[in-house]
Amino acid sequence: MTKHDVRKRFxxxxxxxxxxxxxxxxxxxxxxxxxxxxQAVMKANGGHLAAAxxxxxxxxxxxxGQLAEHVRAVxxxxxxxxxxxxxxxxxxxxxxxxAVWNKRADFEKRAKDTRxxxxxxxxxxxxxxxxxxxxxxxxxxxxCKACHKDFRKEEKKK
Amino acid sequence: xxxxxxxxxxxxxxxxxxxxxxxxxxxxxxxEYLFRAAGCATCHTNEKNRGAPLAxxxxxxxxxxxxxxxxxxxxxxxxxxxxxxxxxxxxLRAGVSxxxxxxxxxxxxxxxxxxxDEDVRVLWAYLSKAKPVRRANKPHELLWFVRxxxxxxxxxxxxxxxxxxxxxxxxxxIWNRGAYLANAVGHCGECHTPRNLLxxxxxxxxxxxxxxxxxxxxxxxxxxxxxxxxxxxxxxxxMEYFDSGMMPDGDFAGDIMAEVVDNSLRHLTQDDRxxxxxxxxxxxxxxxxxxxxxxxxxSDF
Numbered sequence: 001m002t003k004h005d006v007r008k009r010f011x012x013x014x015x016x017x018x019x020x021x022x023x024x025x026x027x028x029x030x031x032x033x034x035x036x037x038x039q040a041v042m043k044a045n046g047g048h049l050a051a052a053x054x055x056x057x058x059x060x061x062x063x064x065g066q067l068a069e070h071v072r073a074v075x076x077x078x079x080x081x082x083x084x085x086x087x088x089x090x091x092x093x094x095x096x097x098x099a100v101w102n103k104r105a106d107f108e109k110r111a112k113d114t115r116x117x118x119x120x121x122x123x124x125x126x127x128x129x130x131x132x133x134x135x136x137x138x139x140x141x142x143x144c145k146a147c148h149k150d151f152r153k154e155e156k157k158k
Numbered sequence: 159x160x161x162x163x164x165x166x167x168x169x170x171x172x173x174x175x176x177x178x179x180x181x182x183x184x185x186x187x188x189x190e191y192l193f194r195a196a197g198c199a200t201c202h203t204n205e206k207n208r209g210a211p212l213a214x215x216x217x218x219x220x221x222x223x224x225x226x227x228x229x230x231x232x233x234x235x236x237x238x239x240x241x242x243x244x245x246x247x248x249x250l251r252a253g254v255s256x257x258x259x260x261x262x263x264x265x266x267x268x269x270x271x272x273x274x275d276e277d278v279r280v281l282w283a284y285l286s287k288a289k290p291v292r293r294a295n296k297p298h299e300l301l302w303f304v305r306x307x308x309x310x311x312x313x314x315x316x317x318x319x320x321x322x323x324x325x326x327x328x329x330x331x332i333w334n335r336g337a338y339l340a341n342a343v344g345h346c347g348e349c350h351t352p353r354n355l356l357x358x359x360x361x362x363x364x365x366x367x368x369x370x371x372x373x374x375x376x377x378x379x380x381x382x383x384x385x386x387x388x389x390x391x392x393x394x395x396x397m398e399y400f401d402s403g404m405m406p407d408g409d410f411a412g413d414i415m416a417e418v419v420d421n422s423l424r425h426l427t428q429d430d431r432x433x434x435x436x437x438x439x440x441x442x443x444x445x446x447x448x449x450x451x452x453x454x455x456x457s458d459f
Contacts, residue, residue, distance in 0.1 A: 046408025053404065059394075095412075138402065141410070145403035145419065148412030153375065 035094045038084035041077060048073040049140070052121075056130070056137055071118075071125045074140075078118040081111040081147075095153040110147040117143040189284025192277055194425040195343045196270070198285070200417050201227045213237070213291040218264055219373045222357065223300030225264040233290040246282045247275075251320060253310075260310035262298070263318075263357060272323040272342030317358035332429075336437025339430055344422065346438075349377050349414075352446070366444035373414070376448045383443035396435035400424065 052070040054060050085100050085107070100107050117140040124136040193199070204215035204227075214229040232239040238246070245256040253267035254260060261267060273281075323342045325334045340346045351359045352368035360366075366387070367379030381387040388396075395406045400423040403411035411419050423431065 043407075043409075046405075046410075048408070050404065050406060050408030053398070053408070057398075141402040141404050144410045145412075145416050148403075148410045149416035149420070152412040 031089045032092045034084075034086060034089040035092050038089070039094075041084060045074060045077045048077070049144070053137060056133055068122075068125055071122045075118045075122045078111075078115045081114060082108050097151050097153055100151050107147075107151055110143070110150065114140070114143040114147060185280060185283055186287075189280045191425070192281045192343065193284050194422050195339060195430075196273075196281065197344065197418060197422045198230065200414075200421045202230050205417070210289075210291040210293065212285075212288055213293040215293065215296060220264060221370055222262075222304045223298060225262065225298045225300075226296040228295045229291065229293050230285065231288050231291040231293075232286055233292050236292050236294045237290060238286075239290060241286075243279065243282050243286075246285070247278050250278055253314065253318065260307050260314065262304075262307075262310065263313070266345040266348040268318050268359075269342055269345035269348055271318075271320050272338070274322055274338075274342075277343070313356065313358070316356065332433045333437055333440065335430065336433035336435070336440075339426075340434050340437050344434065346380070350380050363444050363446060365438065365441055366446040367448040369448050375413070379444065379446050379448055380438055381441045381444045381446075382439050383445050386445050386447040386449075387443055388438075389443060391439070393432065393435045393439060396438060397428070397431045400426065400431045400434065 048070040055067045121136040121140050124133045202212045209215050212231045214227040216227045218225040229237040231237040250270040323338045350365045365380045369376045371377030379387040382389040403419040
């Protein structure tokens with residue numbers, strides 16, 4: 001390998017690093033935008049779950065055909081909750097408690113539990129047995145509540 | 159002959175013991191139910207720091223300082239192991255310790271005072287058989303002007319009305335059950351009813367929420383007011399919330415209220431949940447917005 005080759009390698013490597021780092025650098029979004037985004041995602045999560053709950057409880061049978069869609073959305077949203085809480089998004093207009101960041105392992109455990117319970121609900125819905133669906137919904141609700149209990153500050157709700 | 163004697167003895171034993179254990183079990187179950195409904199464990203367990211059940215030590219931050227909940231396990235040295243049933247009754251009914259000291263109303267005796275005699279007895283029977291845990295109480299850290307306990311006598315004269323819940327004859331039995339569970343046993347108003355500067359409840363604003371609740375957090379208005387309360391919730395919405403913690407928009411109870419759901423509300427019977435829900439929705443609607451933010455700028459998470 002000549003000196004020239006080595007230099008060329010270096011330049012290539014540098015370009016590669018730059019190419020990878022550039023979009024990563026661009027991803028450092030404004031923390032307040034990250035917070036707004038996750039609030040929007042969480043709101044959607046709750047909306048789909050409430051909609052699914054209403055169908056499962058037989059309150060709106062005419063929408064039975066939508067159940068799978070709602071449950072799929074919940075499953076998709078809960079696939080990676082911790083990604084909604086990156087470092088640096090703990091300040092600003094958020095009700096997320098510091099524990100999300102300084103007890104990260106516990107938080108990720110809760111998130112994993114929520115992901116698994118969401119998957120289980122989706123599976124139950126495709127199975128079609130209402131008794132099982134009701135049981136899986138309950139488990140998912142428990143997972144949501146457990147995480148809110150430890151990681152979100154309670155604030156007045158209507 | 160021997161076999162027959164044995165059979166007779168066994169039968170006699172069954173006759174004498176079985177009903178007794180059955181009754182004891184019923185009493186225990188009833189006691190546990192009340193214990194759940196009264197929410198004792200929520201404040202008297204320092205769950206966040208993995209404290210033993212009922213051994214106290216949880217910090218309650220209030221505008222008057224920080225209260226550390228006491229050990230209410232039957233440990234004779236650090237708990238309530240030397241209490242008699244009469245001591246317990248006096249604590250709940252009059253807010254007075256066995257040594258004759260006034261309790262701070264951080265202990266919700268103004269609500270527990272409304273409990274029926276029989277329920278207090280059953281609760282004591284259950285609580286006095288809890289697992290004893292040795293853990294010395296931590297002194298409260300209060301502002302100077304509330305440290306002098308005898309002053310609580312004045313507070314009581316102003317704001318404390320003793321006496322058990324009186325059923326209202328103009329209301330249904332279910333409504334009365336709901337009122338009893340919400341006000342006496344469940345003590346919802348201790349957090350949800352706003353207080354005046356001296357810490358007395360503003361009765362005309364019952365359950366209308368406050369910006370300065372325990373731990374300094376805002377507590378929602380749960381009167382059925384259409385815009386600032388829960389006027390859009392139906393009975394079934396509240397029952398769902400009591401059971402799973404899920405609100406009509408799919409959001410979940412968090413923080414203290416999640417503990418109340420987990421430790422108390424979800425363990426109630428469907429009938430009792432319905433009774434409480436019906437009672438809450440029958441309250442006079444009070445317009446008292448406690449939300450800091452304006453509408454549509456929710457900051458969830």
